[in-house]
């Protein structure tokens with residue numbers, strides 16, 4: 001099967017607000033600021049936009065943003081469901097729309113006051129409509145108090161420990177690596193605040209086996225991107241981050257945060273199902289990946305992602321991490337911005353912005369000679385993955 | 392029971408909506424002792440609240456003032472044990488709409504959700520009061536427990552400067568109790584935080600009704616015989632829409648588990664052990680594990696269900712260790 005979306009579009013602009021615990025302004029303002037910054041970064045006016053893509057969960061409408069950033073008209077707009085699992089979908093949609101000739105320049109955005117507004121970790125994330133599929137799904141958990149993302153992910157983490165002999169320290173090493181990168185990233189929450197493995201082990205239990213430092217920080221902020229055709233990208237100043245491959249992934253075992261009924265809970269079947277094609281579409285293999293920006297809302301789920309994408313064998317990610325391969329200077333630095341554990345939780349979009357910086361060579365924690373970066377969207381939900389390539 | 396139509400009832404109660412009732416004043420200012428009592432009862436050891444040195448070094452809060460945990464928001468302006476509101480409180484009836492619905496025959500009440508938003512921390516010495524407004528009454532809805540109206544109350548919690556520090560939206564379902572089963576209990580008190588009630592729609596109602604009838608029901612395909620849980624309308628093996636249920640014996644083993652420590656969500660006791668159980672019948676189910684010390688919970692341990700009325704309107708299949716030696720002695 002030939003893939004018409006491969007290498008037909010590139011990310012040419014990135015923009016973000018500061019990441020904070022209280023932005024002090026509306027999500028709409030955050031979205032407009034980030035989109036304007038991404039347009040400025042690309043060297044384009046709002047009038048260049050003819051498409052938009054975002055998360056179903058984003059509260060900001062396309063028409064409102066378009067008008068404010070100086071846009072005129074859209075030919076294409078799309079949303080992707082499933083919380084942070086939506087982080088790659090908008091890039092799949094944008095590349096597809098551009099490759100098909102439907103439109104030429106797509107803005108992708110995600111803005112959230114997740115810390116100062118509605119906090120996902122509080123157990124109070126839902127409305128009360130009996131028609132909401134979230135509520136129907138969570139109805140089999142909420143009556144028991146089983147109502148936080150950390151607790152849902154703990155089911156998988158415990159199972160991963162049981163099957164592969166991993167320990168809380170193995171999860172801790174992921175957190176320590178993320179905090180080490182964040183410590184030298186002035187935009188990170190945890191700038192100049194690295195942690196040791198001992199501090200991780202001493203941090204309080206949130207949902208056993210997840211400790212405080214295994215959990216990302218709820219954040220306010222926005223990130224936006226400009227994706228355009230290869231033809232237009234050639235005329236722009238930035239090194240294009242070419243979308244070499246991008247795919248969404250749902251499998252029959254997929255559930256919203258609660259994938260408890262499949263064969264195994266120690267892996268991430270959505271990534272197992274899509275990894276091969278993500279590489280094949282790009283004509284690449286795991287050896288070609290220089291940096292990975294993996295969805296790290298909770299540290300335990302970085303491990304099965306390393307396995308699904310072929311960086312190590314099943315059950316061996318704990319050794320891969322222990323050997324320092326994901327660290328600064330390792331053979332596969334993971335989340336050099338500090339990840340969601342260290343920088344901020346903007347539903348994975350800040351990780352994709354880091355992937356673009358690594359391709360351009362402009363990250364504060366720049367890895368040498370980066371040609372390809374793997375990016376993943378949320379784990380434990382319907383999701384997606386992509387590979388960006390230096391154009 | 393009156394036979395007014397739903398439209399008549401709504402016409403009668405709609406004018407009572409959007410009436411902001413209050414203030415409900417506090418008996419006492421925010422105090423260190425009360426914060427300490429709450430934290431020690433809840434096992435919440437967040438140093439921000441009571442550790443002065445921690446606050447000085449790691450926060451922007453004053454070193455010498457204890458900080459109140461957000462979950463205490465509604466306690467400061469709560470009525471006392473005798474049911475009296477703080478001095479200067481309104482005497483208006485907040486529950487006018489609920490009383491009116493009661494008179495129309497909608498006597499059942501169930502808290503279906505409690506959404507809170509927290510704007511700022513209260514510190515020692517702050518003084519709270521709150522206002523309440525009924526902000527929405529739904530059209531007549533039919534649910535698994537009967538016909539009724541969803542009523543949403545907004546509680547605005549203010550400090551001594553009349554600035555909002557927290558708000559809560561509480562939705563009740565005010566319903567016609569279909570028929571009183573033997574020993575049926577009184578409706579829950581408004582304002583009390585209950586467990587969130589599940590959606591009992593066309594696909595799921597049989598499961599929850601089964602629990603109230605004393606049975607843990609597993610869906611079974613009438614065509615290929617496959618069992619499934621959680622419920623869904625179509626058999627994923629043969630696409631049949633025909634199904635019935637079998638009663639589970641409630642025995643199984645723990646496939647995985649977690650022990651929840653934080654945040655402490657009312658009304659649950661912490662730590663809260665949650666298990667994913669492989670039932671002998673061959674399906675998995677999520678529940679709480681009761682009575683086992685967290686350190687004694689193991690993947691693979693045998694567990695047994697005990698149907699438990701956890702609150703006046705809810706029966707759940709809670710699990711216990713099958714081997715009593717791992718059960719915590721009281």
Ligand SMILES: [Zn+2]
Nearest residue numbers: 612615626629
């Ligand atoms: Zn069947």
